[in-house]
Amino acid sequence: xxxxRSPARRPTMKDIARRAGVSESAVSFALNGRPGVSEVTRDxxxxxxxxxxxxxxxxxxxxxxxxxxxxGLVVARPADTLGVDSxxxxxxxxIQEVLAERxxxxxxxxxxxxxxxxxxYRRWWAEHRVDGVMVVDPRTDDPRPDLLDELGxxxxxxxxxxxxxxxxxxxxxxxxxxxxxxxxxxxxxxGHRRIVHIAGLPGLAHTERRIRTLRTEAERRGLCEVRSVTxxxxxxxxxxxxxxxxxxxxxxxxxxxDNDVMALAGVTAAAxxxxxxxxxxxxxxxxxxxxxxxxxxxxxxxxxDTVGFGRKAAEELTALLDGGPARTVQVPVPRxxxxxxxxxxxxxxxxxRGSGSAG
Amino acid sequence: xxxxRSPARRPTMKDIARRAGVSESAVSFALNGRPGVSEVTRDxxxxxxxxxxxxxxxxxxxxxxxxxxxxGLVVARPADTLGVDSxxxxxxxxIQEVLAERxxxxxxxxxxxxxxxxxxYRRWWAEHRVDGVMVVDPRTDDPRPDLLDELGxxxxxxxxxxxxxxxxxxxxxxxxxxxxxxxxxxxxxxGHRRIVHIAGLPGLAHTERRIRTLRTEAERRGLCEVRSVTxxxxxxxxxxxxxxxxxxxxxxxxxxxDNDVMALAGVTAAAxxxxxxxxxxxxxxxxxxxxxxxxxxxxxxxxxDTVGFGRKAAEELTALLDGGPARTVQVPVPRxxxxxxxxxxxxxxxxxRGSGSAG
DNA sequence: TGAGTGGACTAATGCGCTTGAGTACCTAGA
DNA sequence: TCTAGGTACTCAAGCGCATTAGTCCACTCA
Numbered sequence: 078x079x080x081x082r083s084p085a086r087r088p089t090m091k092d093i094a095r096r097a098g099v100s101e102s103a104v105s106f107a108l109n110g111r112p113g114v115s116e117v118t119r120d121x122x123x124x125x126x127x128x129x130x131x132x133x134x135x136x137x138x139x140x141x142x143x144x145x146x147x148x149g150l151v152v153a154r155p156a157d158t159l160g161v162d163s164x165x166x167x168x169x170x171x172i173q174e175v176l177a178e179r180x181x182x183x184x185x186x187x188x189x190x191x192x193x194x195x196x197x198y199r200r201w202w203a204e205h206r207v208d209g210v211m212v213v214d215p216r217t218d219d220p221r222p223d224l225l226d227e228l229g230x231x232x233x234x235x236x237x238x239x240x241x242x243x244x245x246x247x248x249x250x251x252x253x254x255x256x257x258x259x260x261x262x263x264x265x266x267x268g269h270r271r272i273v274h275i276a277g278l279p280g281l282a283h284t285e286r287r288i289r290t291l292r293t294e295a296e297r298r299g300l301c302e303v304r305s306v307t308x309x310x311x312x313x314x315x316x317x318x319x320x321x322x323x324x325x326x327x328x329x330x331x332x333x334x335d336n337d338v339m340a341l342a343g344v345t346a347a348a349x350x351x352x353x354x355x356x357x358x359x360x361x362x363x364x365x366x367x368x369x370x371x372x373x374x375x376x377x378x379x380x381x382d383t384v385g386f387g388r389k390a391a392e393e394l395t396a397l398l399d400g401g402p403a404r405t406v407q408v409p410v411p412r413x414x415x416x417x418x419x420x421x422x423x424x425x426x427x428x429x430r431g432s433g434s435a436g
Numbered sequence: 437x438x439x440x441r442s443p444a445r446r447p448t449m450k451d452i453a454r455r456a457g458v459s460e461s462a463v464s465f466a467l468n469g470r471p472g473v474s475e476v477t478r479d480x481x482x483x484x485x486x487x488x489x490x491x492x493x494x495x496x497x498x499x500x501x502x503x504x505x506x507x508g509l510v511v512a513r514p515a516d517t518l519g520v521d522s523x524x525x526x527x528x529x530x531i532q533e534v535l536a537e538r539x540x541x542x543x544x545x546x547x548x549x550x551x552x553x554x555x556x557y558r559r560w561w562a563e564h565r566v567d568g569v570m571v572v573d574p575r576t577d578d579p580r581p582d583l584l585d586e587l588g589x590x591x592x593x594x595x596x597x598x599x600x601x602x603x604x605x606x607x608x609x610x611x612x613x614x615x616x617x618x619x620x621x622x623x624x625x626x627g628h629r630r631i632v633h634i635a636g637l638p639g640l641a642h643t644e645r646r647i648r649t650l651r652t653e654a655e656r657r658g659l660c661e662v663r664s665v666t667x668x669x670x671x672x673x674x675x676x677x678x679x680x681x682x683x684x685x686x687x688x689x690x691x692x693x694d695n696d697v698m699a700l701a702g703v704t705a706a707a708x709x710x711x712x713x714x715x716x717x718x719x720x721x722x723x724x725x726x727x728x729x730x731x732x733x734x735x736x737x738x739x740x741d742t743v744g745f746g747r748k749a750a751e752e753l754t755a756l757l758d759g760g761p762a763r764t765v766q767v768p769v770p771r772x773x774x775x776x777x778x779x780x781x782x783x784x785x786x787x788x789r790g791s792g793s794a795g
Numbered sequence: 796t797g798a799g800t801g802g803a804c805t806a807a808t809g810c811g812c813t814t815g816a817g818t819a820c821c822t823a824g825a
Numbered sequence: 826t827c828t829a830g831g832t833a834c835t836c837a838a839g840c841g842c843a844t845t846a847g848t849c850c851a852c853t854c855a
Contacts, residue, residue: 087561087562087564088562089810089811089812090811090812091811099834099835100834100835100836101811101812101813101835102813102814102834102835102836102837103833103834103835105812105813105814106813106814106833106834109813112832112833113832113833113834114832114833114834115832115833115834118833118834130558130562131562132559132562132563133563133811133812134499134563134564134810134811134812135495135563135564135565136494136495136496136498136499136504136564136810136811136812137495137499137810137811137812137813137840138811138812138813139495139812139840140493140495140496140499140810140811140812140813140839140840140841140842141811141812141813141814141839141840142812142813142814142839142840143812143813145495147543165525166524166525166546169544169546170546173545173546173547177545177547180559182543182545182565183543183544183545184506184541184542184543184544185528185542185543185544186532186536186541186542187525187528187529187532188532188536199489200491200539202446203446203447203489203490203491204491204492204493204494205446205493205494205495205841206494206541311726312726312729312730316730338726338730341727341730341731342730345730345731345732348732349732367670367671367697368700368727370671371671371675371697371700371701371704372700372704372731373704373707373708448840448841448842449841449842450841458804458805459804459805459806460805460841460842461804461805461806461807461843461844462803462804462805463842464842464843464844465803465804465843465844468843471802471803472802472803472804473803473804474802474803474804477803477804492841492842493840493841493842495840495841495842496810496840496841496842496843497841497842497843498810498842499809499810499811499812499840499841499842499843500809500810500841500842500843500844501809501810501842501843501844502842502843564811
């Protein structure tokens with residue numbers, strides 16, 4: 078027995094029908110803009126509905142065959158990893174802009190891992206809760222596309238690479254490979270030959286793509302002291318890896334971080350070891366956020382329109398919901414914005430100076 | 437006509453009834469644990485249901501009087517202000533932990549302002565979308581409690597101060613006043629007499645409470661060079677205010693920032709003006725996050741368990757949904773964690789040294 | 796033997812909405 | 826005058842579930 082404070086009762090179509098002196102069906106026709114009622118009646122019904130503050134009950138509507146008017150988004154990341162970077166809230170903001178227009182709700186859930194995520198999809202599907210979902214953090218060897226196919230749940234994969242095996246899924250993606258190539262190109266032009274890429278979570282599709290591209294680009298230029306190290310995206314691991322690689326005999330002269338948080342943690346760690354940025358080591362953040370302009374030196378970063386990314390994804394999903402075909406759309410390649418943390422490489426072998434002695 | 441890929445059909449109670457050889461009512465009784473069926477039948481029905489992967493349709497359930505099994509959360513902040521601080525995603529993580537257990541969905545929406553937020557509540561109410569809502573960022577002179585009373589929508593206010601005028605609302609709050617008193621006390625003990633509080637958005641209840649407490653505490657100690665300045669929480673304004681107050685003839689020796697982002701922007705701005713932290717000016721961040729340990733000097737911060745805060749709030753809401761009474765519960769007072777950004781005040785009047793000349 | 800009792804189950808209704816199948820009325824054409 | 830074809834509606838069924846009011850069948854006790 079739910080808490081009740083005897084509030085205003087919600088008006089139903091029956092109320093409107095009574096007040097307008099027509100049948101419920103007429104009200105339905107009038108309100109849904111379908112033929113079968115005269116313009117006068119339609120107007121009258123509309124006015125009564127508005128006056129009563131009526132809104133269709135999504136439950137009832139759904140029960141009679143329409144959708145749930147809701148889309149789902151589940152992110153599978155531990156809580157602490159989630160909070161730090163600004164990506165998700167930005168993305169969600171963009172998604173909302175589009176959904177709000179169409180009066181679609183967003184069902185949001187955070188879970189621990191992909192298995193749990195699949196469980197959520199199953200439940201949502203069985204409970205008729207959502208009409209479609211947005212999938213983030215696509216992985217190599219990802220179980221979700223197959224599942225969504227099986228359930229017949231319309232979905233758009235955000236940040237995935239186009240995948241011919243799942244023609245039912247839309248994909249919205251940015252060309253990370255192209256961006257990585259540009260980064261390597263620019264660092265190379267600045268004279269950098271030893272580059273370390275502090276990557277994100279190993280299973281993620283875009284992580285793997287960046288790693289692969291880095292290797293390809295390095296090989297193409299004959300660089301052998303170029304590599305990637307995966308992390309969990311946290312500031313702690315970002316700092317730890319930074320300390321480790323800078324302590325090597327021939328430390329890298331450029332560091333590329335897969336998010337803003339690690340980049341910041343990295344410059345701080347580098348500074349503690351006596352490495353000046355960008356004099357001794359250049360730093361690039363893959364994510365551009367307010368953070369990058371809040372520290373000195375300002376961080377050079379790959380900038381993309383995350384809000385727009387979310388908007389685009391939501392548009393694709395609504396198109397799918399309207400019965401449109403699955404599509405693959407590409408958003409603009411992230412642009413490298415050079416600020417203060419990148420510069421020419423030193424010719425000589427850099428040696429840590431100052432306080433911190435590398436262990 | 438929605439996109440269909442002729443997927444698996446969702447099983448209904450009718451399917452179960454057929455397979456188990458009983459009526460739909462028996463299935464309902466069996467599955468909802470109410471009397472009217474034998475234990476053998478109940479078991480059999482349960483087994484069939486599980487085997488079929490059945491889950492109750494929330495829509496149908498709702499239509500027959502139960503709730504929507506969903507709670508709502510709307511945050512009214514512009515997208516760019518939202519992304520930066522980690523508070524919301526942490527809060528949501530906590531909320532989810534509790535909701536997931538009870539199979540409650542979270543309908544999430546971000547809007548521009550409180551008016552829009554009220555509109556969302558009205559719509560959700562009329563559409564039967566949610567059973568209750570969580571209200572964040574309570575304000576002085578807030579229209580939302582009245583509205584929620586009027587709609588009879590169970591709600592818990594997160595971070596509000598207990599309000600006797602709305603006995604229907606639960607409140608989960610932290611004692612910001614006590615925390616501010618502690619901060620002032622500690623700064624006073626360190627010898628600080630000129631303190632500026634770089635506050636958040638002016639309309640917010642906790643902003644006003646902190647400002648009021650700061651003034652009270654200052655008066656109690658006879659300090660007249662203590663004041664608050666409100667901002668929009670952005671790094672830009674945080675930096676701007678910092679620059680402005682440090683350029684004064686008798687600049688403050690301690691700065692208290694209402695979030696981590698502004699605190700970070702503040703120390704950077706201070707450094708550019710030649711102020712060393714904490715030698716020339718002490719800095720405290722009201723929000724403790726990874727950020728605070730990612731910069732040198734590490735930021736002293738008021739730490740609270742944001743995830744736990746969200747958990748607590750969700751628990752109160754579910755209690756309300758279960759028909760419990762509205763309550764006011766307090767979470768632990770934020771604790772001041774002193775790191776490297778706070779220290780004793782200089783006796784002498786500090787003067788900017790070094791590069792930056794204040795304009 | 797018949798009335799009474801309680802346990803196990805079925806039938807029927809309603810929630811708010813959509814929708815296909817009518818129905819009543821009007822006009823036009825043969 | 827009768828029919829064909831609209832138009833503007835109304836009726837009734839059904840979506841998946843909960844729930845109230847039965848129904849049927851032992852079984853007990855007088």
